[in-house]
Amino acid sequence: MxxxxxxxxxxxxxxxxxxxxxxFFCVICSYYVIKPxxxxxxxxxxxxNIPILNIFSMISLILGNAAYSWIVGKYKRDIxxxxxxxxxxxxxIGFWVIFTFVIPLGGETxxxxxxxxxxxxxxxxxxxxxxxxxAGVPTVETSAVxxxxxxxxxxxxLISTYYLWVNFFALMAVSMFWSFMNDVFSVEQGRRLxxxxxxxxxxxxxAGSALTSLLVRHIGTSNLFIVAIILLYPSIWCMKFIHxxxxxxxxxxxxxxxxxxxxxxxxxxxxxxxVCKNPILICMALEMFLYTxxxxxxxxxxxxxxxxxxxxxVNRKTQFIAGxxxxxxxxxxxxxxxxxxxxxxxxxxxxxxLLLNLIQIAGTFLTMFNPSLxxxxxxxxxxxxxxxxxxxxxRELVYIPLDREAKYQGKGFVDTVVFRAGDGLSSxxxxxxxxxxxxxxxxxxxxxxxxxxxxxxxxKTAGLxxxxxxxxxxxxxxxxxxx
Numbered sequence: 001m002x003x004x005x006x007x008x009x010x011x012x013x014x015x016x017x018x019x020x021x022x023x024f025f026c027v028i029c030s031y032y033v034i035k036p037x038x039x040x041x042x043x044x045x046x047x048x049n050i051p052i053l054n055i056f057s058m059i060s061l062i063l064g065n066a067a068y069s070w071i072v073g074k075y076k077r078d079i080x081x082x083x084x085x086x087x088x089x090x091x092x093i094g095f096w097v098i099f100t101f102v103i104p105l106g107g108e109t110x111x112x113x114x115x116x117x118x119x120x121x122x123x124x125x126x127x128x129x130x131x132x133x134x135a136g137v138p139t140v141e142t143s144a145v146x147x148x149x150x151x152x153x154x155x156x157x158l159i160s161t162y163y164l165w166v167n168f169f170a171l172m173a174v175s176m177f178w179s180f181m182n183d184v185f186s187v188e189q190g191r192r193l194x195x196x197x198x199x200x201x202x203x204x205x206x207a208g209s210a211l212t213s214l215l216v217r218h219i220g221t222s223n224l225f226i227v228a229i230i231l232l233y234p235s236i237w238c239m240k241f242i243h244x245x246x247x248x249x250x251x252x253x254x255x256x257x258x259x260x261x262x263x264x265x266x267x268x269x270x271x272x273x274x275v276c277k278n279p280i281l282i283c284m285a286l287e288m289f290l291y292t293x294x295x296x297x298x299x300x301x302x303x304x305x306x307x308x309x310x311x312x313x314v315n316r317k318t319q320f321i322a323g324x325x326x327x328x329x330x331x332x333x334x335x336x337x338x339x340x341x342x343x344x345x346x347x348x349x350x351x352x353x354l355l356l357n358l359i360q361i362a363g364t365f366l367t368m369f370n371p372s373l374x375x376x377x378x379x380x381x382x383x384x385x386x387x388x389x390x391x392x393x394x395r396e397l398v399y400i401p402l403d404r405e406a407k408y409q410g411k412g413f414v415d416t417v418v419f420r421a422g423d424g425l426s427s428x429x430x431x432x433x434x435x436x437x438x439x440x441x442x443x444x445x446x447x448x449x450x451x452x453x454x455x456x457x458x459x460k461t462a463g464l465x466x467x468x469x470x471x472x473x474x475x476x477x478x479x480x481x482x483x
Contacts, residue, residue: 016246017193020181023238024200025207027173030232032208032325033224034092038166039303040221040317041105041159047303051427053160054296057167058417058424064168065416069271072408077183078243081176082236088169089229095162096225103155105221167420175415178392179408180239182399184246187469190400191349194393195340202332202389209326216318271413274405280468281410283461284398285418287353290454291387292422294360294447298367300430301443302380305373324377331385340390348469349394350462356391357458359383361451368444398461401468 042050071080099105185193208231212224275281310317343352363379399407426446433442 013189013193016184016242017196019238019241020184020193020197021200023235023242024177024197025204026231026233026235026238027177028201028204029208029211030228030235031170031173032205032322032329033212033228033231034166035170035325036209036212036216036318036322037221037224038163039321040315042163043303043307043317044159045156047300047307050300050303051296051430053163054420054423054427056160057164058420058427060164061168061171061416061420064172065271065413068172068412068416069409072412073270077180077408078240081180081239084172084176085232085236085239088173089233091165091169092225092229092232095165096222096229098158099162099222099225103158167423168416171416171419172412175412178396179399179411180242182396182402182407182411183404184242185400187397187400190397191344194396195336195344198336198340198389198393199333201392202329202336205388206326206329206333209322209329212322213319213326216315216322221315221318270405271409271417274410275413275418278402278406278410280398280402280461280464281406281414283457283464284395285414286457287395287454287461288414288418289422289425290450290457291356291391292419293426294450294454295383296423296426297430297443297447297450298360298364298376298380298383301367301371302373302376305371305376309373324381327381328384328388331381332389335386336389339386340393343390343394348462348466349397350458350465352390352394353458353461354455356383356386357451357455359386361448364444364447364451368441398465 042053045053068084071084075083181194181197182190211227215227216224275285306317306320310320339352339355343349343355346352360383363383367376367379399411402410429446430443433446
């Protein structure tokens, strides 16, 4: 459908777009409230133990995605999306109870090395407490005071559980939102509207980070869970409104509300099979894997620097990490307006993913020569900002012309299992590398190799998308879910 001459959205499309923006805002704003908590609590276990958590996260995502694939294959979207969202809300209530009454979160906490040694069977340390810091950064002297072993073990277990849950929530909630959007909009609409809808997430991230920074000193870290609950629940209302009223261009048959009749009973491994039989999904899986592999390697360096320079105050670490995410979203707002809009005008916008690739290559080279907290923080801010504003919108375009199985189950597998597989493999490499070499330029070289491979994968993905784009543009219709 061509855009109207006055460049205004059709009435039905306009209302759905506004509610979609609000939906994305609710999801991302709530996530950016609980995300800094995850970062600060994870550092309680020691930055050297975070790779182990990422490995467990990868394993848990395999199980979580299997359950998600089964649910999606059995129920319609107006049933499973609200159900999963309410499940997340109940989990947040549980974490508020845990971190308020079971292990209250205070300002000063026990040193990470003490926690690791007290619960070595739960999370085995992968480095000595006093191993050399990264590139000249002094190590943090640890206290001789040891917490009670039983209490420390419970604390390690609960913090680890929360870390794994946030990783699952982050991937599943966002992936589910975009799968829904890809089911509602056509290819032509996606190119016009995804940059606009993306503002909901960017403003949500900025608001969530600001709320966390402003409120954590007044209400404490644990009460931020209540804030996240209040922000997340309205997303259910937004989803139901879009499902009941979503706009279709004239002449397009609305098939989305019809019951799904799969060719076979739903299976937990349908997401994996959907990826394996589709070349473009294989490329998307490789691109996502290499992105998360390099991100985890780079982010581990930031964790070490935060731990070394800030210390053990949970509120200070939460505030600092929230500040980073706040800057990410400020930069994202500008990138969304200038960069994303320009790339969407290209005949094949998927080539725009090369911009993120080149920035990571350049940023890694800079880190090799100046590995300070300021430099590493700003490289991460720029790269993540472009990924949230431009990279996310470009990746979602790939899924629009695909069938329902690819949109929900295949995409869900890529966004969760493959995403965490990149985390997991990079974490295994970090565990082995830190055991022999400590922190150093070998991490940067590993990132560069991954980025060179990703460069080729992006070009291949853009070529496959271009082949699908021609028939999609010719028909100028929204894709119909597989029956």
